[in-house]
Amino acid sequence: MMTHATRILTVDDSPSMRALLLHALTAQGFHVEQAEDGQAALEWLAMNEVDVVITDINMPRMDGFGLIEHLRGSARHADRPILVLSTESSDEKKQRARNAGATGWIVKPFDADKLASAVRRVTH
Template sequence: MGLKVLTVDDSKTMRDMVSFTLKGAGHNVLEAADGCEALRVLGGDRVDLVITDVNMPNMDGLTLCKEIRSNPTHRLTPILVLTTESDGNKKNEGRSVGATGWIVKPFNPEKLLQVVNKVCP
């Protein structure tokens, strides 16, 4: 049985690409366009993994990581950051707020699935 994954990105095209890749591997995918919407989705649902962009309107991905980590229900949920940001400082900031892993866009579907399988064995 597949994982339940929440993918968060303000780009519908990117959400579609991530969803297509994950669904093709048998996973169930929920989608949100920004951090605020992601928290609403998480409020009523448990997920096995969150994949989020960094740069989004309303609430960015790093703030979302902090918010997820502050909720006891989701404190241990793996969070992958999927972003165009490759700066080491941003990666360190991501780790400090609780990101489990970092994938730089454009992503390779096989690599994404490898990382998903690694963080959710």
């Protein structure tokens, strides 16, 4: 049976963080696409398929909360795993993400093995 590499869309406005994520996730065998904010992610997702979204919170144009709410409002993305990856760690922000429909929360600086493990858990 043919299997494809898990496809991940990472959403982060920092080029440095995008480079770090690209390196860490491709090294773990994932196929990685990247968007620089929530708006760019929505535009990309309108035309493409993905298995899991990993998004930052603080971003221009559309932040991570807005992205999660938009995706959960669409039948196509209602069950898509969405992991938040943020420097924030307050219970209030986590609860807001959970209420918006996020699948999980990962605190930066991330550990590549833990991040990969979380991706595998939410996609299997």
